[in-house]
Amino acid sequence: MTPKERVMNTLEKKEVDRVPVFSGMGNVTVAGMQKYGIDFASSHANAEQMATLACSTYELFGFECAVVPFDLCVEAEALGCEVNFYAGKQNILYPTIKSKILKVGEELQVPENLLERGRIPLVKEAISLCKEKLNGEVAVGSYILGPFTLAGQILDLNDLLKSSFKKPNDVKALLSQLVEPLVDIANAFHEAGADYITVREMGAPSDVISPRMFKMLVQPYLKETIAGIKAPTILHMCGDTNMLVEMLYECGANAISVEQKNDVAATRQKLGEEAVILGNLDAYGVIVKGTPEEVEQSVKQAIEAGVDGVMPGCDIWPEVPEDNMHALIKAVEKYGAKS
């Protein structure tokens, strides 16, 4: 079975020879940057570099996907936000939004040529390049934000959080307006060659908002977004998701993906055998900071708890030690085989 078949079959709940090890989020490593002499800050604005780095994690370690882009600013940028790429900084800093463009209650103007704006054409090109480089052997993924998280990027987060209480109808109006642009972007990435699309709603875990608010303000628009995407989808959420998993499942994505704060065995019990659950390795505490033995133990635990695919809980952290990446893949091969 090729890595791509393994990943796509998992998402479609079809048979696989073993659990895949891949991600719906960024997977660039310092090892890849060094091998190709590409620096992180410049890769966000260069399709060739972006694709090269994304594919290098498969080449170097056998991690079974290539995912672009690496930051969370693409949609907000296309909608008109300015982005800081930290050009010239030596340490690895992830791009951030410099200026907010909207206040709650104001009308969002979605530019007509949205799909030609910002780095959307560049990400599409990077996706096609990944496709070429990987020759159909390895799955190519891309991602969009969920509507609530995108709202947090284009307007002041405190304003958004308080308005969620004080003016829920204004917030709902905004979120509902964000669905269509997000769906269009996701489908453009799919047409460019992305085999699967992850929807990252990391701004809405129970570390931040209540399950009640999630149900009222987040879930309806996630459902709508996911329903509009033509590719197989993964719904990913960082942070504490134990109280949310049923609602996440109801959103209708092919799979849900969670981080280490999720008790996967309990989630499996709640959702049943049909659900595709991905996760839940600690992207920093274990994959970066742990020993190779700890990485192996973590993989074993995740598989025993019932994940269908082994996935880091968030972007792979670029500084991951090479030995840990090798240990990660080896452990999945060892414990993930389906007899």
Add this chain to the structure above:
Amino acid sequence: MTEDKKQLLEEIRKAVIEFDEDRVKELANKWIELGYDANEAIFEGLAAGMEVVGDLFAKNEYFVPEVLMCADALYAGLDILRPHIKAEDKTETKGVVVIGTVEGDVHDIGKNLVKLMFEVAGFEVHDLGKDVPLEKFVEEQLKTDADLVCLSAMMTTTMPGMKKVIEMLRERNPNVKIMIGGAPVSEKTVEMYGADATGKDAASALEEAIKMVASLREMKRKKEI
């Protein structure tokens, strides 16, 4: 304390907890009209209410938006009460704090909660926001003569920025107290970076801060004598 006063304080607490901004304003005005001590309403009404909010947050009954709303109710009360604080109570702020999330990091939800706790407790807080250039912390500390600098980082790539700030601060002002925090920060980080303390949440951050500022002031006092 008269029954009326007690009941009014209880109502102020409740209005903060229920994030009823209008009610807090109404009660604060009533308090002033009755000629009671503003400081008492701030600490035993507003701040005491906020303490309960902190507990509700820790117990997962309240979440970040609820806490922010309670904070707004509290600030509305403070705006009314502060001008009436007696002169002799004014001089004693608990301490001056500079706080911010370090360069390259936009995670500021946790930092905002820590800041809130400091304000409630009576510190003078200078918030530099998020994605703050490292030198800015040093400049602001010198400008405000802050007792305490609080650095927040939620990512391991931005954490080393805290170490640089600490080095720069120590060079300019060896006495200043430095606290660091955020999900990846541990006691070990404190040691490695040469900070003074950390706190796993906003309440423990405040507890540590009060201890440190007290010892700092004690030291200054001894020097003066």
